[in-house]
Amino acid sequence: MNVALFIPCYIDQFYPRVGIATLELLEKLGCNVSFPMAQTCCGQPLANSGHEDDAVDAYLHFVETFSTYDYIVAPSGSCSYHVRKHYDILEQTKSVQHVRSKTLDLPEFLVDILEVEKLDASFHGRVGLHHSCHGLRGLRLGSDSERVVPAFSKIRFLLSLVEGIEIVEADRRDECCGFGGTYAVHEHALSVKMGQDRIEGFTSKEVEFITAGDMSCLMHLEGIIKREKSPVEIIHIAEILNHRN
């Protein structure tokens, strides 16, 4: 199985440790992982701002870069969702269809494809689990609080395989953190307010860490945490799943 690692642009630039953890984790689980150096961005920031036409070249570049791999795995539900859902405006060639159907978010790949049932990982800490919206409602990585379906969460399942971890859910289990891509800047006051509320939902339960499947949510929350000098730390799920005390 030929797996390509897709590291979203902002993770590449600001959170290389998340990329490294993802790569190491996949290697530990026996995958033959390649990182195509020509990769750029899935185009989501442009499209969510209403400029999907300008993003088409980025889409085509993404397809060209990844079309020869069996799976494309990314540690970001939002980017994976974008490729799967919004590349529908491209001509649906074989390559496009392949890339769209084989781009998976890390938890899906681990649970559905690798069928991971145990992990050699340990993490000692009280961790608040934020359910990033695009992963939760877009990719259905778990059941959300709106729908009446049997409760499940692929991310929670994976975290439960980590020795020593204490997982905590916020009172409003799956409310949005307020990031929303360019929304964070476009309606910055409201975006920050949502983030503050989200953090409060976790700190009121005395968590030491906040984790999520989407680093972008965490980047937004981290910005607020640092501004307000809150003691809580952010950590991506890949870092926990790859961690050994």
Added chain:
Amino acid sequence: MNHARRSEAFLDDRVKADWHDQAIWFVRQKRDHETHGIPEWEELRELGSQIKSHTLSRLDHYLEIFEKNARKHGVHVHWASTAEKHNEIILDILKRNTIRHVVKSKSMLTEECRLNPYLESNGIEIIDTDLGERIIQLRGETPSHIVLPAIHLKKEEVGELFSEKLGTEAGANDPTYLTEAARIHLRSKFLEAGAAITGVNFAVADSGAVVVCTNEGNADMGVHAAPVQIHSMGIEKVIPRTEDLGVFTRLLARSATGQPVTIFNAHYLKPKPGGEMHVIIVDNGRSEHLGRKHFRNGLKCIRCGACLNTCPVYRRSGGHSYNSTIAGPIGSVLTPGFDLEKHSDLPFASTLCGSCSDVCPVKIDLHEQLYRWRQIISKQSSYSKSKKMIMRLAGNVLANPKRMHLAGKFARRMIGLLPRGLIYLPANKWGAGREMPEPPARTFKQWYRDNRMKYGQKDNS
């Protein structure tokens, strides 16, 4: 002023904003409690969605059946292509019957048509009889929520208003006391009204009945007391059969207020002896909306307000921040269809979290429609030229590894080098309430090149 600015102003009063958020979240929780008690909830949603889709695809057919059956019972059926026509028809009915006093039960359609100011300017007194509606009418405001029109007001504010307008004791804000005062006040209005106007939740084609769902019983009191009854409905309110109704009443009550059933579900079938019954079927842009492929299923909406209650943006910005008859996610997908230029900010008033689509009892793909509107808005001639250019440029960068590398390097350097004062200028909206991420020494790509680059792998970055 756009939604971003209005929401910022709303948030200025943090205590009230938090109260607003929590009050509405409470309704969302009640909804969760009720829906999670129905194991077949998702099936019910699917059924509701399909019945609506089917009906919308044969709207003319069902409307004509409805009209035929309603006429059989002596109902006057009118067709209004626009809001103005709708208002004129009502004025005409009132004039013919020399009616000067009218009571009205909650109807978002008559809000849309601006019926109240129209009738008032023609010398007719029109009184909203739902408690929430009456409160905002006395304040000269519009509803901030389609089901809970006065949810933006605290009981203290209502106490103050009633003290001034209805003569209640100054400083009194006990809800029971205030409600009683409103009842007494409204009772006299019911008795003097010559006509009662209501909205319509469902128009049933096979029976010709219009169904109105209320909790306060005010629609019924108005209709039963007044000789003339007028029901205004949008063309999308028709459903094929009486037996379909159960699907919607179950969905509506639970989604709207977390009740297993709405208290009054009145079926109005025919005029009372000696009275008149009118139904006005209004288009006002709906046919055009039906022609919009990506947006037509917004017309499936049954106006439960669940998408407002669940929306993290709505709860923290208040209904008036949308500057539209209908606020929240459903307002943001329907209103741009009426006036795209005026309401082009609304599709951007969302993080696209998708909660609205999942809470919707008739499965409207609200967040996808918000995304679609954005694509259309950016192509408008009024859209910022510089923004267009920046986006085109960004598109060029994102499609090219070399340019992307340079842009990333530049950004990371800038954050690393610039003094704090220059990074956190007012133009940096990210930095208004957040720190910038700290640029690490190496990007992932650099790390990979140094540590993992495979023998023979092409470095085409």
